[in-house]
Amino acid sequence: MINRKKILIVEDDPLVVKALKEKFTKENIQVLEATDGETGLKIALTEKPDLILLDLVLSVMDGLTMLQQLRTDSWGAKVPVIILTNLQESKEILAASEAGANSYLVKANWRLTDIVEKIKSFLK
Amino acid sequence: MVLMAENDNNNLSTDIRDSSYEDLILRIHQEKEQLGAILSSMSEGLVVTDINRRIILINQAAGILLRLAPDEAVGRNFGEVFQLYRKDQLIKREDSPLERAIENKNIISISLLEHFYLKNQNGRTLPVAMQVAPLLLNGEVTGGIILLRDITREQEVDQAKSEFVSLASHQLRTPLSSISWFIEMILDGDVGPVNKRQQEYLDVLYQSNQRLIELVNDLLDVSRIDLGTFIIDPKLTDLPTIAEEALVDLTSKIKIKNITVNKKYSESLPKVSVDPRLTHVIFSNLLSNAVKYTPEGGTVNLSIEPTDQEVVITVTDTGYGIPLADQPKIFTKLFRADNIKERDLEGTGLGLYIIKSILNHAGGRVWFDSLPDHGSTFRVAIPLAGMTQKEGTKILGFTNNSERKNR
Numbered sequence: 349m350i351n352r353k354k355i356l357i358v359e360d361d362p363l364v365v366k367a368l369k370e371k372f373t374k375e376n377i378q379v380l381e382a383t384d385g386e387t388g389l390k391i392a393l394t395e396k397p398d399l400i401l402l403d404l405v406l407s408v409m410d411g412l413t414m415l416q417q418l419r420t421d422s423w424g425a426k427v428p429v430i431i432l433t434n435l436q437e438s439k440e441i442l443a444a445s446e447a448g449a450n451s452y453l454v455k456a457n458w459r460l461t462d463i464v465e466k467i468k469s470f471l472k
Numbered sequence: 473m474v475l476m477a478e479n480d481n482n483n484l485s486t487d488i489r490d491s492s493y494e495d496l497i498l499r500i501h502q503e504k505e506q507l508g509a510i511l512s513s514m515s516e517g518l519v520v521t522d523i524n525r526r527i528i529l530i531n532q533a534a535g536i537l538l539r540l541a542p543d544e545a546v547g548r549n550f551g552e553v554f555q556l557y558r559k560d561q562l563i564k565r566e567d568s569p570l571e572r573a574i575e576n577k578n579i580i581s582i583s584l585l586e587h588f589y590l591k592n593q594n595g596r597t598l599p600v601a602m603q604v605a606p607l608l609l610n611g612e613v614t615g616g617i618i619l620l621r622d623i624t625r626e627q628e629v630d631q632a633k634s635e636f637v638s639l640a641s642h643q644l645r646t647p648l649s650s651i652s653w654f655i656e657m658i659l660d661g662d663v664g665p666v667n668k669r670q671q672e673y674l675d676v677l678y679q680s681n682q683r684l685i686e687l688v689n690d691l692l693d694v695s696r697i698d699l700g701t702f703i704i705d706p707k708l709t710d711l712p713t714i715a716e717e718a719l720v721d722l723t724s725k726i727k728i729k730n731i732t733v734n735k736k737y738s739e740s741l742p743k744v745s746v747d748p749r750l751t752h753v754i755f756s757n758l759l760s761n762a763v764k765y766t767p768e769g770g771t772v773n774l775s776i777e778p779t780d781q782e783v784v785i786t787v788t789d790t791g792y793g794i795p796l797a798d799q800p801k802i803f804t805k806l807f808r809a810d811n812i813k814e815r816d817l818e819g820t821g822l823g824l825y826i827i828k829s830i831l832n833h834a835g836g837r838v839w840f841d842s843l844p845d846h847g848s849t850f851r852v853a854i855p856l857a858g859m860t861q862k863e864g865t866k867i868l869g870f871t872n873n874s875e876r877k878n879r
Binding site: 361363364367370371374405433434435454455456457459460461 | 638641642645646648649650652653654656657660662685688689
């Protein structure tokens, strides 16, 4: 309870956010939300979460651009960023990896429980 | 030959002897005109060079591609007039298809997949497909023949297809993942207790949805294979490691059906230069088929052994086997054997097609023996020399675990 972890979910699909938020809250992890890359970047830099879950297809600013801009910040360069998307083209995966994503998960192929486990392993 | 037949059915030599000199000249002239008409009516560009790569003949269509009057091109060096690019890299003269055709006495085909562009006199680049052959006269190479055409339209269609695949992968999977996660939450009791019958029905929903996800993933892999746009990126790989990864994904299915898995990895097995992702797809499909089509309490044997030239992966099961009549069709896309359809077992009819297609592109073989009601043995052989590298735009094989490890 003393060291409550905080994660930021940048995702425009409310259903995905709802499901994740419910699971994380159960695990006593605080969840911040943003539905586009620009807001996501702002919240990330002011709130400094312990981890960012990032979708790629977003309005205003897409996930990849947000990640690139985040990595230019001294704090943002180090925060773990996990891409959570349904895109699985090599182009995007390579670009995300080059931009410094720590992991790349395809939503449809992962159980919710396994995603939560994965995130928790990054928060340790 | 066709020309002669059209002009005259008589024997040519008698014809010449009987003709007056003027007639002969006229005839030669007519033939030349007819040939000229054929060349200028062709929709493909045609260029002929001499042994010094100087253009000696160029037709209308080639001139249109170049935005240059054919007369102005004749006598000039082919490489100077035809500036060819692979993607955005200018192709050096010594690497040009004409050089390769003349030097190696070989016919070179350049298709859409090789991303060749021609920069014309207006500075515009257009995608081209080419066929380049050495010009042989009495067995001696005396020049080169180049056929080329603008493939802007094909490229657009290809682009549209790739975009569709990409869109489908994203859009179809989005609702599928929501369905799966919300069922998962109900099953976990997150929104209250679930009774036994509810759980049973929810399990059906969850499994059906998983099947749909699997089908979408398989279809995407297939469309990439059919488009020929997937990458083969071989690196030295320990095959048993990949096999173990594929088995881990099947843990729950193996447990539920109480299937015994025996593994035998040869001690003298070298690392092989294969694409790890594609190899994972191969193991995954072979093993999941074996588990899927073997009844409860059965056995699956996996072995990996080297021979002189190849590494052979063998997967044997004690399953339903493949009816004799169905055996020739087993690698056909979407084909499912009758005995499997009757049992209403899950499956997409794509797994073996995917394996076969990968091996066709990467180099390797797959074959099988099967006895109905006794089981099947599938073997995949990969050359010890490894898979053939292939550039492309898509990575295949994310079916179970799409995580990309940071290196």
